[in-house]
Amino acid sequence: MIHAPRSPWTLLLLALAGAAACRAAQSSPPSTARVTAHERPAVLRPDAPALLAPDDQVAVQDSAVRLRFAGVVEDSRCPREVTCVWAGRAVVEVEATVGEDGPQRTVRLEVGAGEAATAELFGVRVEARELAPYPSAGAAARRDEYRLRLALLPSAGG
Numbered sequence: 001m002i003h004a005p006r007s008p009w010t011l012l013l014l015a016l017a018g019a020a021a022c023r024a025a026q027s028s029p030p031s032t033a034r035v036t037a038h039e040r041p042a043v044l045r046p047d048a049p050a051l052l053a054p055d056d057q058v059a060v061q062d063s064a065v066r067l068r069f070a071g072v073v074e075d076s077r078c079p080r081e082v083t084c085v086w087a088g089r090a091v092v093e094v095e096a097t098v099g100e101d102g103p104q105r106t107v108r109l110e111v112g113a114g115e116a117a118t119a120e121l122f123g124v125r126v127e128a129r130e131l132a133p134y135p136s137a138g139a140a141a142r143r144d145e146y147r148l149r150l151a152l153l154p155s156a157g158g
Helices: 008-027
Strands: 050-052 057-060 065-075 090-098 104-110 118-121 124-132 147-153
Touching (some): 065 147, 090 118, 090 124, 104 124
Antiparallel strands (some): 057 065
């Protein structure tokens, strides 16, 4: 049989301990581990967006094109804990290469910004859907902490 605490001080201490544990869990730093091979698809398909760390590459299904998340160019998104006049934006660079050492092209995409988030590279149309981690007040993300969710879209021609 479990007995409920009788003292209001006991209840207060339990509530404070719970709040402290919750606060500690929320403020723990994000993982800096690289995306492992089992988390990252070997091939980018229309039904499976890829989650890429900076410098990670993924092959495009039915294509000789490989895509690389070159990095974050700008991350001026308003932190969740702050009220901002402007929401800010996140801009990433994605590099496409045809074959092993064929032609290359690099584009800048504004994450989640409609047409500014998409580009066609060597007949492959991609979209920058999400960039994590989302900024928090007073703590800028390090380069190796970023993860880009990149999706393959149908090409503009069909």
